[in-house]
Amino acid sequence: AQSVSQHNHHVILSEAASLELGCNYSYGGTVNLFWYVQYPGQHLQLLLKYFSGDPLVKGIKGFEAEFIKSKFSFNLRKPSVQWSDTAEYFCAVNPGTASKLTFGTGTRLQVTL
Amino acid sequence: NAGVTQTPKFQVLKTGQSMTLQCAQDMNHEYMSWYRQDPGMGLRLIHYSVGAGITDQGEVPNGYNVSRSTTEDFPLRLLSAAPSQTSVYFCASSYGLRDPRQEQYFGPGTRLTVT
Numbered sequence: 481a482q483s484v485s486q487h488n489h490h491v492i493l494s495e496a497a498s499l500e501l502g503c504n505y506s507y508g509g510t511v512n513l514f515w516y517v518q519y520p521g522q523h524l525q526l527l528l529k530y531f532s533g534d535p536l537v538k539g540i541k542g543f544e545a546e547f548i549k550s551k552f553s554f555n556l557r558k559p560s561v562q563w564s565d566t567a568e569y570f571c572a573v574n575p576g577t578a579s580k581l582t583f584g585t586g587t588r589l590q591v592t593l
Numbered sequence: 594n595a596g597v598t599q600t601p602k603f604q605v606l607k608t609g610q611s612m613t614l615q616c617a618q619d620m621n622h623e624y625m626s627w628y629r630q631d632p633g634m635g636l637r638l639i640h641y642s643v644g645a646g647i648t649d650q651g652e653v654p655n656g657y658n659v660s661r662s663t664t665e666d667f668p669l670r671l672l673s674a675a676p677s678q679t680s681v682y683f684c685a686s687s688y689g690l691r692d693p694r695q696e697q698y699f700g701p702g703t704r705l706t707v708t
Contacts, residue, residue: 489633512694514696522701523683523699523700523702524685524699525699529694529696570635570636579626579641579687579688579689579697580626580641581638581697582638583628583635583636583637584635585633585634585635586635
């Protein structure tokens with residue numbers, strides 16, 4: 481069965497700092513990869529996704545992620561975080577032929593002014 | 594489009610009571626699913642459906658039933674609530690087998706407390 485690991489459970493950054501959140505998955509076949517964000521009190525929204533092509537994908541609000549197949553990783557990055565990026569971030573994976581998503585445990589990002 | 598809607602937003606149950614969490618979508622999505630979100634555990638899949646009349650178990654199905662009589666609706670039933678089912682429940686939908694690359698759209702969630 482596939483699994484997803486997010487190693488950072490709680491990250492605290494100052495505004496304008498750079499962000500990188502780790503995500504590793506275990507699945508031997510083709511996968512689709514997603515990052516979702518959950519702002520306080522809100523439901524999950526898609527930040528970005530990767531399914532093929534350029535391994536560097538850009539999403540909304542200045543976020544990007546890089547798929548490194550050899551490392552089974554899909555790390556999320558942002559060059560300069562803002563206070564409004566305070567949220568919980570989830571990495572998720574589904575096999576290339578099915579919609580069943582497996583989520584990581586999430587990373588809570590707190591951005592201080 | 595209303596997207597994915599869930600009712601109720603909040604619910605408190607006593608141990609042993611039953612209830613149904615409602616989920617509906619108006620996007621003609623084939624795939625629908627239920628997750629529970631618990632602190633430090635992310636979202637875990639309870640049940641899912643790839644189309645009307647077809648359901649299957651996810652990672653944590655015990656204590657929950659589902660049915661899918663229409664494309665639009667996917668209710669989640671708790672037959673005899675237990676304190677371990679205190680959680681936030683999210684329903685999600687997507688195009689499913691037509692395109693697994695598409696994102697899943699999430700509802701606003703139901704916060705359930707079982708005392």
